[in-house]
Amino acid sequence: MELSVQNIEVSIGAKHIVRGVSLRASEKQLVGIIGPNGSGKSSLLKAVYRVLKPQAGMVHLNETDISTLSLRETAQKLGVMSQINEFSFDFTVEKMVRMGRTPYKHLMEADSTEDTKLVEDAMEQTGIDALRDRNYSTLSGGEKQRVLIARTLTQQTPCIILDEPTNHLDIKYQLQLMNIVRSLKRTVLAAIHDLNIAAMYCDYLYALKDGLIAGEGKPGDLLTEAFIRDIYEVEAKVVFDNCGRQYIHYVSCLS
Amino acid sequence: MLMKPFIKEQKKRFSIASLTIFLSVGLLVSAILSIGFGAVSIPPGEVVSIIWARILDLLHIRNIPDETWKESTAIIILNIRPPRVIMATVVGAGLAVSGTVMQAIVRNPLADPYILGISSGSSVGATAAILLGTFSAFGNYGISVGAFLGALAASVFVFVVAFSGKGNGSTVKLLLAGMAVSAIGSSFTSFMVYTANDAEGIRDVSFWTMGSLTSATWDMLPIPLCVVVLTGGFFLTQFRVLDVMLLGAEAATTLGINILRLRKIYMVLTACMTGIMVAKVGTIGFVGLIIPHVMRMFTGSDHQYLTPAAALGGSIFLIWCDIFARTFLTNVELPIGVVTGIIGGPFFLYLMLTKRYGFGGE
Numbered sequence: 063m064e065l066s067v068q069n070i071e072v073s074i075g076a077k078h079i080v081r082g083v084s085l086r087a088s089e090k091q092l093v094g095i096i097g098p099n100g101s102g103k104s105s106l107l108k109a110v111y112r113v114l115k116p117q118a119g120m121v122h123l124n125e126t127d128i129s130t131l132s133l134r135e136t137a138q139k140l141g142v143m144s145q146i147n148e149f150s151f152d153f154t155v156e157k158m159v160r161m162g163r164t165p166y167k168h169l170m171e172a173d174s175t176e177d178t179k180l181v182e183d184a185m186e187q188t189g190i191d192a193l194r195d196r197n198y199s200t201l202s203g204g205e206k207q208r209v210l211i212a213r214t215l216t217q218q219t220p221c222i223i224l225d226e227p228t229n230h231l232d233i234k235y236q237l238q239l240m241n242i243v244r245s246l247k248r249t250v251l252a253a254i255h256d257l258n259i260a261a262m263y264c265d266y267l268y269a270l271k272d273g274l275i276a277g278e279g280k281p282g283d284l285l286t287e288a289f290i291r292d293i294y295e296v297e298a299k300v301v302f303d304n305c306g307r308q309y310i311h312y313v314s315c316l317s
Numbered sequence: 318m319l320m321k322p323f324i325k326e327q328k329k330r331f332s333i334a335s336l337t338i339f340l341s342v343g344l345l346v347s348a349i350l351s352i353g354f355g356a357v358s359i360p361p362g363e364v365v366s367i368i369w370a371r372i373l374d375l376l377h378i379r380n381i382p383d384e385t386w387k388e389s390t391a392i393i394i395l396n397i398r399p400p401r402v403i404m405a406t407v408v409g410a411g412l413a414v415s416g417t418v419m420q421a422i423v424r425n426p427l428a429d430p431y432i433l434g435i436s437s438g439s440s441v442g443a444t445a446a447i448l449l450g451t452f453s454a455f456g457n458y459g460i461s462v463g464a465f466l467g468a469l470a471a472s473v474f475v476f477v478v479a480f481s482g483k484g485n486g487s488t489v490k491l492l493l494a495g496m497a498v499s500a501i502g503s504s505f506t507s508f509m510v511y512t513a514n515d516a517e518g519i520r521d522v523s524f525w526t527m528g529s530l531t532s533a534t535w536d537m538l539p540i541p542l543c544v545v546v547l548t549g550g551f552f553l554t555q556f557r558v559l560d561v562m563l564l565g566a567e568a569a570t571t572l573g574i575n576i577l578r579l580r581k582i583y584m585v586l587t588a589c590m591t592g593i594m595v596a597k598v599g600t601i602g603f604v605g606l607i608i609p610h611v612m613r614m615f616t617g618s619d620h621q622y623l624t625p626a627a628a629l630g631g632s633i634f635l636i637w638c639d640i641f642a643r644t645f646l647t648n649v650e651l652p653i654g655v656v657t658g659i660i661g662g663p664f665f666l667y668l669m670l671t672k673r674y675g676f677g678g679e
Contacts, residue, residue, distance in 0.1 A: 113567050137573030144567060150424055151563045151618040164561055165573035169554045217572070 063124055063139065063220040063249050064088050065110075070119035072105045072273075079105040081273040082119070085251075087221075087266075092243065092250045094260045094281075097270035098294055103253040104145075106270065107225050110251070111142045123221060137165035141219035143227055146206050148199075155201070156194040158209050159185055162216030184215040187242055189235075203230030211239060215246075224252035228259055261285055261308040269293055282308055291316065333622045336615055340629035347636045348406065352398045354640045356648075359390060367394045396535070404533035404541070405639045406632040408594050409604055411545040413612075413631025414552055415587045416605030417624055421559040422580050422587075423488040430591040430605035432495045433584065437502025438471025439464040439595045440526050444506045447521050448513045460525065461596040468592035471498050476584065527652030528601035530639050541597050548590040549628055555583075556620035563618060603657040604631055607665045614668065634661070 065087045072080040080102040087093040095103050108114040110121050112133065121128040123139050131139075141162075153161075162184070163177045185191045188208045193201065198209060207230045214222060224243065228236040236256070240263045243250055254260045260267055261281040269277045269284065271293055277284055285308065290298045297313040352368075353359045367386055373379045415430035423432065431437075445451040446463030455462045475498050479491040506526075510519055552559075558579055561569045569576040591605075608631045609623070616622040635653070638660055642651040 108567075111571055113570050132573075133570060133575050134573035137571060140571075142571035144571070149563055149565055150426055151420075151613070153560070153563070153618050157560075157617070157619060161557075161561060161564070161572060164557055167557055169557075 064122075065140075065221050065249050065251055066122045067106075067110060068120045068122070070106060070109050070121070071117045072102070072109050072114055073117050074105070074114075079273055080109065080116075083270070083273070083275055084119075085268050085275070085278070087249050087251045089249060090247050091265045092252070092263060094252050094254045094264035094267045095270055096254055096257060096260050096267055096293075097276070101270040102273040103270055104225055107144075107223055107251070107253055111140060111144075111223050112136060134165050137217065137219075139219055139221055141214040141217040141222045142225070143210050143214040143222070144225045145229065146203065146210065152197045152199050154194065155190055155196050155198060155209050156181065156185070158198050159190075159212045159216055162213040162218075165217065180216050180218065181212075184212040187215060188212040189238070204232055204235055207231055208235065208239070211242070215242075219248070221249040222246070222251075224250065226253050226255055228254070228256060257285060257290070257310045261310065282306075285310060333616065336622075336626060337629070340626060340633065343633050344406070344629055344636075347633050348402050351402045351405070351636050351640050352394055355393070355398060355643055357390070357393060359394060363390070364394055367391055371395055400535050400538055401530050401533040401639065402636060403538055404530050404598065405635040407538070407542050407545045408530075408598055408601065409608075409631035409633070409635030410549060410628040411541070411590055411594050411631075412601065412605040412635075413608040413627040414545075414549045414624060415591050417609040417612075417620070417627045418552055418559065418583055418587050419605070420609055421562045421620070422583055423491055424563055424565065425488060425492065426610065427606075428492075429602075430587060431499075431600065431602075432492065433475045433588050434471035434495050434498035434502060435468040435588060435591050435595060436600040436602070437499040437506065439468040439592070439600060440506045440522075441471075441502045441509075442467025443525050443599070444509050444522050447525065448509050448515060448518045464525075464599070465592050465596035467502075468588070468595050471502055472584075472588040472592065474498055476581075476588075480581070524652055525599045526654070528599035528654035528657075529650075529652055530598055530642075531650060533598070537597060541593055544590055544593050548586050551586065552583075553624050553628075556624060559620040559624070560618070599652075599654065601635070601654045601657055603654075603661045604635055607661050608634060611665070611668060 067086070068084045070080055070083050071078070083102075083106055085093070085095075095106070097103050105114060109116040109119075112128065128136060128140075159181050160173065160177070163173065163180070185194060188211050190205065190208050190212055193205060193209075198206065201209065207227070211227065222243070227239055227243070231239060236259060240259060243252070244263055252264070254264070264281055267279065267281050267284050268275055269289070276293055277289060282302075285300060287298055287300050290296060290300070290310065295316040297316060299311040299313055301309050301311070303309065349361050349364050353361050353364045363386070367390070370385070412430050416428070419428040419430060419432050420426060422428070442452075442463035442465070443460050446453075446459045452459040452463040475491070475494045478494040479487075506522075510522055513519055558574055561572050561574050562576060562580070564572075566576050609627050612623055612626040612630050616626050635657070638653055638656040641660060642653045642656045645651055645656075
């Protein structure tokens with residue numbers, strides 16, 4: 063499924079946070095959005111997954127304008143893993159993951175064995191099998207993150223949005239998570255703050271600064287030393303190893 | 318490895334099923350015992366046989382001659398006490414379900430059915446009816462009508478404030494608006510009581526605000542019964558939405574739930590249900606706050622199990638509070654709102670001290 067975003071504008075109050083952004087994630091592509099804090103990554107994604115109402119612009123899934131769909135229909139096509147949310151009542155890990163099936167369920171409909179299988183698979187895939195009976199609130203940040211990913215997987219959507227998915231994770235789980243995401247063969251749009259992770263996993267990158275697209279391209283082409291200086295105000299060394307893998311080393315801060 | 322989850326699942330279902338059976342049996346036993354308790358004490362066996370005979374009689378299966386029992390006993394068992402016990406069952410279930418739903422809507426463990434200002438709004442209406450004779454056009458129903466209109470006005474007001482302007486329907490705004498309206502309502506009630514010159518009326522007001530099942534009759538039952546059965550039944554079907562509501566607005570939206578719309582619908586329904594109960598029996602506190610927490614200790618936050626457990630638990634709790642209210646002092650009946658606090662408070666504290674349950678905290 064192709065996700066395309068045209069001229070999205072988001073303002074909160076008088077502040078223009080996203081000022082006309084267009085981008086595209088083709089079928090089964092893993093597309094990353096990079097950019098410094100406050101560049102509008104999260105707001106842009108929120109507008110795409112319908113939590114913020116954009117002032118202008120459109121989002122299409124294939125040929126369908128997403129605003130013509132019900133939230134339920136949207137949730138069957140577009141899964142979202144956003145940043146960890148806290149809440150006052152507790153659920154077990156298994157129950158949290160199970161809630162990913164919500165968009166497919168009617169009133170009073172019980173969970174089927176197929177649902178259970180999807181839940182089991184997702185928990186196994188994200189390595190939270192052993193945590194199933196723990197309460198969500200007792201988990202560490204990284205464990206919570208993995209539970210949320212498992213929930214998104216259980217939602218079985220052709221298109222997935224990830225808002226800083228590796229935020230609270232140890233390096234092992236960062237790599238594991240990105241491996242999972244890449245192995246899914248779905249269309250993925252992800253806000254990523256770690257440039258090395260972005261370079262390693264993304265097929266294509268968009269860089270956001272001050273609510274505008276400041277550059278786009280394949281990671282190897284886009285993430286040059288000059289561009290990183292420009293966007294992040296950081297002096298960096300970019301090197302490639304024998305296999306053509308790209309590494310970014312930060313040298314110093316400019317200001 | 319593959320079989321483990323399924324076995325686990327069955328075990329959990331079983332314990333939930335046994336809880337439901339336990340509560341249902343508990344409710345039936347409590348109801349029968351409750352009919353037996355009172356100024357004239359009647360053994361449970363006699364209660365069951367008289368009711369059974371009456372059912373057979375109503376169904377035209379068998380007619381048992383009246384002289385088998387004393388007529389006065391039969392009247393107590395068939396006419397006087399059952400409406401009261403049924404009212405306790407209905408109101409207990411209704412308040413507990415309202416509380417459960419409200420706690421999910423505002424994602425706050427302190428929420429109760431009166432959070433929209435219903436208790437103080439209804440007090441204003443009822444007090445005006447008792448002391449000033451407003452709504453006297455409705456005759457005996459004046460107090461009920463006043464209480465219902467007061468509850469309605471308060472909740473509409475809170476609702477409009479909470480959903481207006483910035484922070485559309487945010488739970489904090491809702492809680493604060495509810496508190497403000499409650500404070501205004503209480504002040505109005507106090508003002509009316511303070512300036513009144515009617516000792517008997519003042520006692521009636523204080524009795525009413527503490528809640529009472531005394532006046533329950535067969536005629537009074539149909540409206541609250543239908544409302545609680547229909548609204549409560551509706552909420553039993555909404556377990557998935559209620560679960561997702563606890564995750565917050567953003568997560569709910571991405572799981573396909575239109576939380577803003579559903580929040581409004583749920584709030585209107587709980588307000589109506591609570592308003593009607595309050596109009597009939599006054600404000601009975603504590604049930605709607607503690608029963609959902611008590612049941613969550615056994616079922617967790619999973620509303621598929623929590624909502625029915627809360628309904629049954631609320632009924633049982635209120636039936637026993639009513640028994641206590643009737644029998645604790647000879648010849649004097651305690652207001653049931655006093656009893657729910659006296660019995661419920663220490664019990665709740667006991668659970669807080671002994672059980673591992675976070676009450677929605679970290």
